Amino acid sequence: MRGGRGGSNFAGMSDRREFLGWLGAAAAAGLAWPRSVAALERRLGAGGLLPSAAAAAGVGARSGAAGSFGPGPGDDDFWELVRQEFLIPSDRLYLNVGTLGPQPRVVLDAAVEHMRRVAMTYPPGVDWSGLEQALGALLHAQPAGFAFPRNTTEGMSFVANGLELKAGDEILTTTHEHIGGLCPWQLVAKRHGLTLRELPLPVPPADAGQLVDVFRKAVTRRTRVVSVSHVTFTTGLVMPVRELVDLLRPRGIVVVVDGAHPPGLMPLDLGALDPDFYASSPHKWLLAPQGTGFLWLREEWRTRLWPSVGSGDWDNLKLGAQRFNHLGTLDESRLAGLAAALAFHQAIGPERVHARIRELRRRLAEGLATVPGVTVVSPPDDGLVAGMVAFTTGRVPALELQQRLEKSANMRTRVIGEHGYGWMRLSPHIYNSPAEMDRAVELIRKELA
Numbered sequence: 001m002r003g004g005r006g007g008s009n010f011a012g013m014s015d016r017r018e019f020l021g022w023l024g025a026a027a028a029a030g031l032a033w034p035r036s037v038a039a040l041e042r043r044l045g046a047g048g049l050l051p052s053a054a055a056a057a058g059v060g061a062r063s064g065a066a067g068s069f070g071p072g073p074g075d076d077d078f079w080e081l082v083r084q085e086f087l088i089p090s091d092r093l094y095l096n097v098g099t100l101g102p103q104p105r106v107v108l109d110a111a112v113e114h115m116r117r118v119a120m121t122y123p124p125g126v127d128w129s130g131l132e133q134a135l136g137a138l139l140h141a142q143p144a145g146f147a148f149p150r151n152t153t154e155g156m157s158f159v160a161n162g163l164e165l166k167a168g169d170e171i172l173t174t175t176h177e178h179i180g181g182l183c184p185w186q187l188v189a190k191r192h193g194l195t196l197r198e199l200p201l202p203v204p205p206a207d208a209g210q211l212v213d214v215f216r217k218a219v220t221r222r223t224r225v226v227s228v229s230h231v232t233f234t235t236g237l238v239m240p241v242r243e244l245v246d247l248l249r250p251r252g253i254v255v256v257v258d259g260a261h262p263p264g265l266m267p268l269d270l271g272a273l274d275p276d277f278y279a280s281s282p283h284k285w286l287l288a289p290q291g292t293g294f295l296w297l298r299e300e301w302r303t304r305l306w307p308s309v310g311s312g313d314w315d316n317l318k319l320g321a322q323r324f325n326h327l328g329t330l331d332e333s334r335l336a337g338l339a340a341a342l343a344f345h346q347a348i349g350p351e352r353v354h355a356r357i358r359e360l361r362r363r364l365a366e367g368l369a370t371v372p373g374v375t376v377v378s379p380p381d382d383g384l385v386a387g388m389v390a391f392t393t394g395r396v397p398a399l400e401l402q403q404r405l406e407k408s409a410n411m412r413t414r415v416i417g418e419h420g421y422g423w424m425r426l427s428p429h430i431y432n433s434p435a436e437m438d439r440a441v442e443l444i445r446k447e448l449a
C-alpha cells in the first residue's frame with residue numbers, strides 16, 4: 001500500500017532498515033551506486049545509515065535518529081573526509097548552495113550510471129516508488145503525495161496553472177519571493193484578471209508572530225491563495241508555515257509553499273506543517289543533480305488539481321499525484337541521482353548535516369557583523385533563519401564586491417539584487433570548513449576597507 005492517511009503519522013520507511021532494504025534491492029538489480037554508498041559510510045564511520053558502520057564504531061544496535069552518535073558538527077577531521085567526496089577544487093571557495101548544490105561523487109556516479117545503462121539499452125529504470133518512500137521518510141510526508149517536476153519553478157507553475165481561479169480572486173505573497181515562486185502567480189494573474197499582492201516583511205522580524213500578523217491584517221474576503229517561501233532566498237528567513245496554515249485554512253485559503261531550500265538544510269516535517277502544496281528543488285541543499293524537483297500535494301489536491309501537461313492518464317484520478325509525472329519522455333538520470341543524494345544524506349546523518357550547516361552559518365554571521373560597513377540583514381535568531389547570511393556591503397556595491405571576490409579569491413557568492421535590495425548572500429554547506437568561513441570574512445573585510 002502506498003502511504004498512510006495522516007502526514008506526520010506516516011509509518012512507511014520510518015525505520016531505516018527499510019531504507020537499507022531499498023538500497024539492497026537496487027544493488028541486487030545490478031546497480032553500482034548503492035555499493036558506493038556502503039563503501040562511503042565505511043570510510044566515514046559516521047554511524048548515519050548502515051549497521052556495518054555502527055558495528056565498526058562499537059555502538060551496537062542503531063538508535064532511531066541518524067547522527068545521534070559519532071562525529072559532531074565540530075569534528076573537523078570527519079568533515080575533511082566528507083569534503084573529499086566532492087569534486088570542488090581545493091582553492092575554490094563555494095558559498096552559493098542557495099542557488100545550486102555541488103553533487104558529491106556518488107550522486108554524479110549514480111546519474112552517469114543511469115545514463116550509461118540507457119545508452120546500453122539496459123534496465124532497470126528508476127524505482128519511483130522507492131524514491132517516494134525515501135523522500136517521505138526523510139520529510140515525514142505521505143509518499144503518495146509526491147510528484148517529480150524538474151524544479152521548484154515548475155512545481156509552483158503546476159499549482160498556479162492547476163487551481164481554478166477567476167477574475168477578482170486575490171493571491172497574497174511577499175516581497176521576498178524568488179522569481180520561481182512569484183512569476184507563476186504573475187502569469188496566471190495577468191491571464192485571468194486575478195489580483196496579486198506582494199506584502200513587505202519586517203527585516204529582520206522580531207519573532208514569528210510578527211510574520212503571521214502581516215497576513216492576518218492583509219487577508220480579505222477575496223483572498224483565495226497565500227503563497228510564501230518556507231525559507232526566503234533573500235535572507236534565509238524561516239516562515240512560520242504551520243501558524244499560517246492555522247490562520248488561513250479555516251478561512252478556506254489555499255496555502256502554497258515554495259520550499260526550494262529546506263530539504264537537506266533543516267529538519268522538515270511536512271505532515272506537521274500540512275500545507276496544501278510544497279514545491280522544492282533537491283538540487284540545492286540535498287545535493288541532487290540539476291533539474292531535480294518535487295511537488296508534494298495534500299491528499300485532496302491529488303485528484304482536484306488540473307494537470308498542466310496533457311499526457312496519458314492525465315484524468316485517471318486513481319493515480320493521484322502521479323498524474324503530474326506523466327510529462328512525456330524524461331531524463332530519469334536526475335532521479336537516479338536523487339536516490340543517491342538521499343542515501344548520501346542519510347549516510348552522513350541528517351541531524352549531523354543540519355548542525356554543521358548551522359555552525360558554519362553562525363560563524364559566518366558573527367564574523368561579518370564585525371566588518372565595518374556591513375549590516376547583517378538575516379535574522380540573528382537561529383530559530384528564524386536557516387543556511388544563509390545576507391548583508392549590506394557598505395561603500396562597495398554588492399555586484400562589484402562579488403566580481404572582486406570571484407577574481408581575487410575564486411570565491412562564489414550571490415547578489416540579492418531582486419526587489420531592489422542590493423545585498424550579498426553567502427550560503428555554506430558540509431563541504432565548507434570553519435577556516436573557510438573565517439577566510440571569507442577576512443576577504444570581505446579587506447575589500448570593504
Ligand SMILES: Cc1ncc(COP(=O)(O)O)c(C=O)c1O
Pocket residue numbers: 098099151152153154177178179180181229231232233258260261281
Ligand atoms: C526560494 C526559491 N524559490 C524558487 C527558486 C527557484 O528554484 P529552481 O530554479 O530550482 O526552480 C529558488 C532558487 O534559487 C529559490 O531560492
